[in-house]
Amino acid sequence: MWADYLAAHPGLPPEDEPVVEAFGDGPALADELVGLVTHGPKRATAGLVAAYAHDGDPLGRVGSHWVACDGAGQPRAVLRTTELRVGPLSSVDERFAWDEGEDDRTLRSWRHHHDRFFRRECERIGIPFSDDLEVCFERFRVVWPPEVADPVGPPAG
Helix, strand or coil, X not given: CHHHHHHHCCCCCCCCCCEXXXXXCCHHXXXXXXXXXXXXXXXXXXXXXXXXXHHXXXXXXXXXXXXXXXXXXXXXXXXXXXXXXXXXXXXXXXXXHHHHCCCCCCHHHHHHHXXXXXXXXXXXXCCCCXXXXXXXXXXXXXXXXXXXXXXXXXXXC
């Protein structure tokens, strides 16, 4: 999928190979969330900064690409980060909850589902859960495949 994207956009500046990963912490959640990306409103995601560090993964950066996979590890979309903010979990706002595109898109629903997810992540990496945890709030656009890409024209170099 990455090679197809690059071939279709020969003017892109050189970039390291993109991160290739699935959303969530299991196949069912990955399938649900990538479906919201390819056939729905999901244009944002959030992850614990401590989990990135624990897993040895760098935080994204504005303009970088990543490949979103389904629960079986199959690539489904190339995404490009458009905005990145690190802040405490308590700083999430209604607009970000809306942009994540999950459930009913309210802040209340976002907190319910993400608190559960972040508690599982905290258990996995051995840290306590709190509203002060640093979270990477990321917005993105879908740039590939063409049939699901956001209608904003070709990516800027």
